[in-house]
Amino acid sequence: MDINDLSKDLAPIISNTMADVVEVKLREYLKKKSFKPGDALPKELELAEALGVSRNVLREALSRLRMLGMIESKKKRGMVLARPDILGAFERVLDPLIIDKNTLQDIFELRLVLEMGLAELLYINKTNKDIAELESIAKKEVNNDNSFRIKNEIAFHGKLYEMSGNDTLKRFQIMLLPIFDYVVTLEKKPTRGLVDHLGLVEILKNGTVEDFKKGMQAHLQPHFDRLK
Amino acid sequence: MDINDLSKDLAPIISNTMADVVEVKLREYLKKKSFKPGDALPKELELAEALGVSRNVLREALSRLRMLGMIESKKKRGMVLARPDILGAFERVLDPLIIDKNTLQDIFELRLVLEMGLAELLYINKTNKDIAELESIAKKEVNNDNSFRIKNEIAFHGKLYEMSGNDTLKRFQIMLLPIFDYVVTLEKKPTRGLVDHLGLVEILKNGTVEDFKKGMQAHLQPHFDRLK
DNA sequence: TTTAGTCTTTATGTAGTACATATCAAATGT
């Protein structure tokens, strides 16, 4: 058993700081008291005293919750519980350069999975106006330089997510773009599936959900091939 | 024009605190200097002085990055850049009770999309051992009380994600469970698709990817019906 | 009575000091 196996079994002891503990306690507190957005929280000094920590430590924990959008605070009004932006936190750590290779690959696959599964939502929500826009994007991309082609590629797939009518999904996709981009550029050879964008538009116009799934599968095939 | 229109046009002024600014600046700094995991950061006092803020403010910002796992710090060694847990941040704000209805719905749909798109990965990575385990899960669920049925439902779909061979995806799914659960229980009537779990297992054994996609679609159909 | 303006109070935001604690590194002793 080499050192690597060992370090997997024996996770390093992470000395929890007070701020870590307080953060958890606060979250538990909010949950237990079933606070709703808009509800006022006790004052900093009260919380600090109740928890038996300095206002300093408490504020470090509060700062974390504030970053996540869980609480908002104004000068005299005090603090109130807010609706966190669930993707905001995610966004902050999504830098291809500091994510390890395995996770990058996982996220790449995640996006492929999303694209493949999008069909149902798409067929539920698509409108003729959407399809027209999508078509105009697809038509622009023929015979252009590479950097423009990539922009257009993003625009096309982005439009697809937008057509799903799911804002969270759309934002999620935008956040994942840098990762996707990074992984794709890692593997030099420009991949081209058997079905291109115009083909997909055509299916959206006249084909069934099943047709579209097959089309998308063919479109992404080169990526899947690489996974095997 | 009533008050509501007004509040849409005029977003409330959010007074950025120093900690907010410093957080951004630190993130930019790490990016610009292209720090890699393991690299040491300057001392707190140096950073505070360079940024022109008190150590207090700086530590609030650092506390945020520490929460996200971007940095780690030990007593005398100083701080080092670390690999953030990309899902850790997400996990912290994923509470069905504080997420607004629209976003809940979005996430519910997101999970449906994932399940639908899973087929390709599944067929790339599935093993006979996996399928056997999946089958044993599916077989357990006949003739049991409701709470057990739900646990088994989770186990089955969880196993599917596990079979994708994508750890991030698997973790992501586990995190999304409470949301999915919450939305499903909101809509009382127990949904039953035309294809049950044993049916899906059967397809995995002998059917094609296409068959499985159709099967999963039929399995989830009740959920999709509700979206329309 | 209503409106405008001022003052007081108060909770958060920021700064600074002091000390505790853990740990590295050098000095010391065996």
Next chain:
DNA sequence: ACATTTGATATGTACTACATAAAGACTAAA
């Protein structure tokens, strides 16, 4: 050469002081 002690140092925690903004009360003018 090895074990022990000691000092230096960076983070962790506590406390104090003041700045700032905003709510609420109070006052004066229309």
